[in-house]
Amino acid sequence: MEFVQHLPPPLLAPFVTAAHGYRVPSYPLGVHRGLPSSSMTLVFELGGRLRITGLSAAISSHAMVCGLHTRAALIDARAPMDGVQYALTPLGARALLGVPAAELHDRPVDLAEVLGPAAAEVVDQLHEACTWDERFAVVDRALVGNLEAGVPPEPAEVREAWRLILTGRGRVPVSAVAAQVGWSRRHLSERFRWATGLTPKQLSRVARFEAARALLTGPAPVPLARTAALTGYADQSHLDREWRALTGCSPTTWMREELPFVQDEDSSSAADSRT
Structure with a gap:
């Protein structure tokens, strides 16, 4: 298993929150859950077509972008995977991809639908790249x-x-x-959803979920009841209900099935990170 972190060029800083390359073996359970987050996902899979279900549309592609979502994307991980993944800010979707984030909400989209023939050209160049640095340069150059x-x-x-x-x-x-931004709640919700794909209330759910996940998967994992209290859930049962709604399983099931994979990713990223 290999994860390599990358720092994109300054021009992309407002639009890219993280980037990494990966080489991972087949996942024992066959399906990996792509969890809701505050970032859109741009991925180039070179080992084979990446297959995703569970959202409003299914997809099989070497290059895709996925908008914000509030349920798990089910990733077919029965075969080894090898590729590059960038986390994009939805506020930068129009700048980098030419489409508002609302059009990508809750669905993965073949990158060819967004960028046209340029998407296939990037995939071809990635296949020709020999090192991680060369791969990242290909994607950076395309986005810039x-x-x-x-x-x-x-x-x-x-x-x-x-x-x-x-x-x-x-x-x-x-x-x-x-009130802080000086708009009515209704007007904020309408404009916010068009710009990001989520309403402010939906993003609040995702942000709280991300905070809870960080506590549960940190170097010193926090117990569920304490995590619930620290992240604003009414109690552990409330956390459990929200976790099931957002991931399709309970926190304990996710930690048992997915946490070893996440921990391997974190440790590999720390070992192989570069700028």
Whole structure:
């Protein structure tokens, strides 16, 4: 198993929150859950077609982008995988991909539908690349080349609402967020959903889930009841219900089935990280 972290060039910093390369063996359970998060996913799979179900559309492709979602994406992991994955900010979807994030909500999309023939060209260049640095350079170059400098940024109110929700880990009431940015709750929800694919309430759920997951998978895992209390759930039962709704299984099932995979990814990333 190999995970290699990458720091994209400064031009992409507002739009890319993380990037890594991976080589992983087949997953013993056959299906890996792609969990909801506050980032969109851009992935190039070179070992074979990546197959995803569980969202509003199924897909089989070497290159795809997936918008924000509030349920697990089911990834066919029966065969070894080898590729490159970038985490994108939904607020940068129009700048990098030319489409608003709302159009990608809850579905993986073949990158050819978004970028046309350029998507296949990137896949071909990745197959020809011999090192991780060369692979990352291919994707960086494609994204920078596609950067639409003329696309206006999302309204400052939307960007501030996004920041408030994430820094507050989903615990700031939507009404308070709306008041902070000077919009009505209804207007904020409409504009926010168009810009990101989620409503402020949905992003708050995802942000709280991410905070809980971080505590459960950290170097010193926090017990479930304590995690629930620290992340704003009413109690452990509330955490359990939300976890099932967002992942399709209980926290204990996820930790038993998926946590070893996550821990291997984290340890490999630490060992192989580069800038």
